[in-house]
Amino acid sequence: MVLVLDSGFTVRRRGTIFRAAPGQLVALHADDAHSGGPDGSGPARWLIMCVAPSLIAEVAAPDAVRFGDPVIRDDGGLADSFRAVHGSLYEPSGRSGSALTRETGVLDFVAALARHAPEAAGGDEVTGAARRAPETVREYLRAHLARNVTLDELSLVAGVSKYRLVRVCTAWFGLPPHKLHLRLRLDRARELLRCGSAIAEAAYATGFHDQSHLTRVFASAYGVTPAVYQATFSGTAWTGRAPR
Numbered sequence: 001m002v003l004v005l006d007s008g009f010t011v012r013r014r015g016t017i018f019r020a021a022p023g024q025l026v027a028l029h030a031d032d033a034h035s036g037g038p039d040g041s042g043p044a045r046w047l048i049m050c051v052a053p054s055l056i057a058e059v060a061a062p063d064a065v066r067f068g069d070p071v072i073r074d075d076g077g078l079a080d081s082f083r084a085v086h087g088s089l090y091e092p093s094g095r096s097g098s099a100l101t102r103e104t105g106v107l108d109f110v111a112a113l114a115r116h117a118p119e120a121a122g123g124d125e126v127t128g129a130a131r132r133a134p135e136t137v138r139e140y141l142r143a144h145l146a147r148n149v150t151l152d153e154l155s156l157v158a159g160v161s162k163y164r165l166v167r168v169c170t171a172w173f174g175l176p177p178h179k180l181h182l183r184l185r186l187d188r189a190r191e192l193l194r195c196g197s198a199i200a201e202a203a204y205a206t207g208f209h210d211q212s213h214l215t216r217v218f219a220s221a222y223g224v225t226p227a228v229y230q231a232t233f234s235g236t237a238w239t240g241r242a243p244r
């Protein structure tokens with residue numbers, strides 16, 4: 001996949017010339033001979049990401065996700081998704097989120113890409129493993145709060161494809177796996193804080209980088225810091241009234 005940035009891009013394939021404008025995505029198949037390059041002599045930049053057939057197979061039959069016209073015509077949403085996913089893969093893990101967050105973003109992009117292919121189709125058969133997947137995933141994530149769990153790992157545990165895993169978890173919990181994991185970590189952090197654990201200890205036990213990381217995420221989720229939350233349960237929270 002190529003996202004054209006600065007100038008137009010020309011692709012030659014099977015004797016046909018295709019042109020992509022800045023901001024458009026180009027799908028090039030590894031087994032299909034092609035050539036190409038930027039239009040003009042000015043500056044040219046593009047972003048490239050190779051998508052493995054095994055990843056496409058998570059959402060559709062790989063042979064069906066093929067583009068006769070390599071320039072993908074969409075309203076820009078697919079290109080924006082590509083740019084976001086591409087950027088997340090090159091950011092430090094602390095800034096781009098957990099492995100689950102990044103992998104879910106990649107999978108969502110591949111699913112959107114497959115929907116743009118003329119013949120793409122994925123099966124929706126609900127198997128016994130798919131029905132059990134939500135509870136299996138929740139218990140596994142709950143047992144590994146401090147670990148950076150991956151979609152590959154969850155898929156193996158649940159016995160369903162990564163794409164199906166994301167879909168069934170979102171349908172069951174209203175949250176994809178990475179957000180469910182964060183919710184479970186915050187639930188456990190609140191429990192530890194209510195029991196009197198130090199904030200730094202609660203952060204370590206629930207997989208946050210440090211106390212400040214937990215504080216930022218906790219405050220964003222609940223509107224109060226861990227310190228204020230804990231003080232409320234210990235009876236030392238400031239009420240806004242001076243003592244008599």
